[in-house]
Structures are given as C-alpha cells and as structure tokens.
Amino acid sequence: MRFATLILALAALGACVPDAGEEDNRASACGADALQPLVGTPVGEHDFADGTRIIPPGTAVTMDFRSDRLNVETDEGGTITRIYCG
Structure with missing residues (x-):
C-alpha cells in the first residue's frame, strides 16, 4: 500500500513541472x-519599458508572477546577469 501511495505522489509531482513549451511562452x-x-552588458546603457524591474543583488521583490513584467537582475557592478518574465 505504501508503494502505491508513493507512486501516486510521484506522478502528481511530475504534473507540476512545466514543459519546455510553457517556459518558452x-x-x-x-x-x-x-x-x-x-x-553581460551594463544596465545603464539600456532604456527598458515602463514597469521593468531592475533588480540589484539583495533587493527584495514580490513573488507574484506576472507574465507581462520584465525583470532584469544585475550584479554589484550594474552588469545584467539575467533577464526574465515574471
């Protein structure tokens, strides 16, 4: 019985992983x-749209997901390290 429960739990967790197409969207x-x-370029060299979050290291940000919001993470020197939606 425990084995069957484990299998069901693992199957449920597998359904939570987004597929590659969802990540692309x-x-x-x-x-x-x-x-x-x-x-890899300096954040100050670019003009991002209104509503873009520029996120230096250690900055607190909300955890709500908005697919239309652009997030730009930087390092201590202001170099862009990651760009993503959310």
Whole structure:
C-alpha cells in the first residue's frame, strides 16, 4: 500500500513541472527572449519599458508572477546577469 501511495505522489509531482513549451511562452510574454543578448552588458546603457524591474543583488521583490513584467537582475557592478518574465 505504501508503494502505491508513493507512486501516486510521484506522478502528481511530475504534473507540476512545466514543459519546455510553457517556459518558452513565459520568456516571450514580456519580450525577455529577444533581450537575452543584453546579458553581460551594463544596465545603464539600456532604456527598458515602463514597469521593468531592475533588480540589484539583495533587493527584495514580490513573488507574484506576472507574465507581462520584465525583470532584469544585475550584479554589484550594474552588469545584467539575467533577464526574465515574471
């Protein structure tokens, strides 16, 4: 009986993992996919759309997911390290 419960639990967890197509849609919803070449460049060299979150290290951000919101993470020096939707 425990084995059957374990199998059901693992099957349920597998359903929670987004497929690759869903990840692609998330990256294109806010335009992050097109901005990936900016990773590694200084954030100050670019004009991002209103509502873009520029996130330096240690900055607190809300955990709500908005597919249309662009997030730009930087390192201590202001270099872009990650661009994603959310």
